[in-house]
Amino acid sequence: MTIRIAIVDDQSLVRLGFRMVLEAEEGVAVVAEASDGAEAVALAARGGIDIVLMDVRMPGLDGIAATERISAAGPLPKVLVLTTFDLDEYAYAALRAGASGFLLKDARPAELLAAIRAVHAGDAALAPTVTRRMLERFASSAPAAGEAERDEAALAVLTPREREFLVAIAEGDSNDELAARFVLSESTVKTHVGRLLRKLGARDRVQLVILAYELGLVGR
Incomplete structure (x- = not known):
């Protein structure tokens, strides 16, 4: 079964980088892209997407608000948040909004793919190097x-x-x-x-x- 991915980031070069990594792998396919949260919500509503790779900091509707709307609409697609900073309070907020996990943007391709497959299988994908510190900080x-x-x-x-x-x-x-x-x-x-x-x-x-x-x- 192919995992259908949507990449949401306001930087086109970031989207291109993730697309290149994912399209080199079997079993995953990038089926859509969006540059802000509003576009992501619209894409999710159309269906045909299993996982959204969601940036947090975007103009307009940010990744947190978009995650909350997508999660409230139904079980699919699932959201995997991408964050730049390892103590990003927005990542924690996104988890509370319904994201199935978060990953640092500088994660290795193998880590990204493992996170995607874990989320698709119904598991959590929480960056191990930052989960404890981030959750301790806000809980x-x-x-x-x-x-x-x-x-x-x-x-x-x-x-x-x-x-x-x-x-x-x-x-x-x-x-x-x-x-x-x-x-x-x-x-x-x-x-x-x-x-x-x-x-x-x-x-x-x-x-x-x-x-x-x-x-x-x-x-x-």
């Missing part, structure tokens, strides 16, 4: 009024093993790594992950990571 503030009660209520629905799973996911473990860590089959791991998604009302693994930090299970 370490003291909870606002009412948030502590919300956090306790959310944690109360989890068993001790499910909390352990949530921490491991937040630390970046893949399904294979979870299976090895907890000595389980991959199918059992998927069952545990699915149960966490349902109990916490999370859309995907990215939201589980954010929730783990916001609930104080990691990073504080």
